[in-house]
Amino acid sequence: MAWEPAGGVQIAASILDADLGNLGNAIRRLERAGADRVHLDVMDGHFVPNLTFGPKTIRALRPRTRLPFDAHLMISNPARYIDEFIGAGCDSITIHVEIGEPIEPALQVIRRAGRRAGLAVKPATPLAALEPYRGLFEILLVMTVEPGFGGQAFMADAAAKIRAARADRRLADGPLEVQVDGGINVGTAATVGALGVDVIIAGSALFRKGRDMAAEMARIRGAADTGRVR
């Protein structure tokens, strides 16, 4: 699967605000609407005050699409479950730098399995928190909302962090993929595109009732690419 965006921004569609009673259909809709990846928000009710789904659900969804599965683990002690997410078919697995447990072992397991390892930072976490992991990951997920729920308002003060990450060519092991996650819609996509992000995660903006998902995705992609710098 082509990970490198062919010049434009990639859209990883989050199923957090999909009809959780019919996720297979939601994934089929996202694929037909033009999503580049499926963003899977795993929450444990401990690291964040919300509970979603785990490896078993992801394994059940895996045969429904050929799109890459991009897991965002908002959980404590992710190292304990990494093998299960790998076995469930996740192509990339992102853990939070704020977990307060050893991070390196989890990143190593992900990469040894040939999957892409990511680190996520909450809005209040400075980029400096990534220093100890320099060169051990390849995806940086910059949260532009407090993790835990979809449909929140975009936090624009992440711009400085995104710019700094974009400028730091040695943060990752090879080219760094910068993702933004939270509050992205047609109105905020241009802002993050101009910051040179590689991947936009969008959830509630795509699942609004009565909205044409493909048209919304095209509008978000167009807005992000219009002013995009690389």
Ligand code: DX5
């Ligand atoms: C929030 C999740 C996000 C969220 C995005 O904790 O990590 O991926 O689902 O949803 P929207 O696009 O509605 O902010």
Ligand code: ZN
């Ligand atoms: Zn997410």
